[in-house]
Amino acid sequence: MTAPLLDVRDLSVEFPLRRQRLQALDGISFALKAGEVLGFVGESGAGKSLTGAAIMGLLEPPGRITAGTIALQGRRIEDDAASVRGGEIGMIFQDPLTSLNPLRTVGDQLVETIQLHLGLSGAAAEARTIELLEEVGIDPERRSAFPHEFSGGMRQRIVIALALAPEPKLIIADEPTTALDVSIQAQVLALLRGLCKERGAAVILITHDMGVIAETTDRVAVLYAGRLVEEGPTADVIAAPRHPYTAGLMASTPNLDAVSVDTVLPQIPGSMPGLTALPSGCRFHPRCSDAMAECARIAPEFAGGVACHKFSDAGSVKGKGASNGG
Numbered sequence: 548m549t550a551p552l553l554d555v556r557d558l559s560v561e562f563p564l565r566r567q568r569l570q571a572l573d574g575i576s577f578a579l580k581a582g583e584v585l586g587f588v589g590e591s592g593a594g595k596s597l598t599g600a601a602i603m604g605l606l607e608p609p610g611r612i613t614a615g616t617i618a619l620q621g622r623r624i625e626d627d628a629a630s631v632r633g634g635e636i637g638m639i640f641q642d643p644l645t646s647l648n649p650l651r652t653v654g655d656q657l658v659e660t661i662q663l664h665l666g667l668s669g670a671a672a673e674a675r676t677i678e679l680l681e682e683v684g685i686d687p688e689r690r691s692a693f694p695h696e697f698s699g700g701m702r703q704r705i706v707i708a709l710a711l712a713p714e715p716k717l718i719i720a721d722e723p724t725t726a727l728d729v730s731i732q733a734q735v736l737a738l739l740r741g742l743c744k745e746r747g748a749a750v751i752l753i754t755h756d757m758g759v760i761a762e763t764t765d766r767v768a769v770l771y772a773g774r775l776v777e778e779g780p781t782a783d784v785i786a787a788p789r790h791p792y793t794a795g796l797m798a799s800t801p802n803l804d805a806v807s808v809d810t811v812l813p814q815i816p817g818s819m820p821g822l823t824a825l826p827s828g829c830r831f832h833p834r835c836s837d838a839m840a841e842c843a844r845i846a847p848e849f850a851g852g853v854a855c856h857k858f859s860d861a862g863s864v865k866g867k868g869a870s871n872g873g
């Protein structure tokens with residue numbers, strides 16, 4: 548069996564305060580193959596961006612990794628992310644304007660990145676810049692323009708070109724289309740997915756939008772309050788979500804074929820807990836309509852692609868109204 552491109556095992560992140568240690572990520576594990584697109588989904592505060600920041604070594608102090616390992620092609624990087632950041636691992640952030648240097652032309656920024664990471668001469672870097680701009684659908688004649696001279700969608704295409712310039716093995720894209728008009732979100736996501744597939748680069752796509760997950764990803768990881776609660780092939784998870792939180796996210800996603808202007812979409816009651824008030828046991832239990840007595844006391848293990856007591860006995864489904872065998 549081929550080794551995964553990225554292998555994250557039992558990753559935990561804490562923010563130690565004077566009187567309390569806030570556990571922001573708790574034992575996150577997942578693996579990613581070359582060329583695969585993995586979506587992280589969950590509400591704000593689920594830990595999606597924090598997981599990406601931990602992989603990139605961009606945790607804001609005093610946040611720190613307290614347990615677990617991160618391996619890129621078998622090489623441990625949890626203490627050495629700076630050596631791969633911007634090279635073997637690229638990052639695409641939400642707002643392209645803040646990702647680009649407003650005082651330098653987009654061509655200069657691409658040439659500099661290519662020279663720095665690929666060691667090409669000036670002429671070769673210029674030629675590669677032209678190729679990259681063509682690949683992301685920007686007229687290379689505009690390489691002497693500044694970022695503010697482009698639309699939001701064009702700027703994010705340039706950011707994608709910059710992220711691809713060092714020929715990364717993995718790209719972490721954190722809400723890459725949230726700041727863009729809905730009409731161009733799909734184009735930009737299709738471009739990112741297509742170019743990464745062509746190059747065999749894996750992508751972690753962070754989003755709160757199940758529609759984006761459905762359209763763009765091969766696998767999906769659902770996070771809730773710093774824990775991974777469900778993970779699997781996107782088509783399977785969307786067709787038959789098992790964790791009650793995933794089911795709630797799916798139910799609250801509009802399906803344009805099935806809703807009318809009068810349709811009231813279901814909501815998950817309550818809100819994501821803060822780090823200072825994480826519930827005991829299953830962190831979702833105060834919001835879960837399937838919660839059982841043990842849910843408030845015992846944290847479910849992640850097994851078979853889901854972390855829920857309903858599925859904790861190999862293959863059996865428990866819950867309110869279901870037999871527990873007694």
Ligand code: SF4
Binds near residue numbers: 829854
């Ligand atoms: Fe709901 Fe219990 Fe499953 Fe948590 S473990 S999601 S509270 S049924």
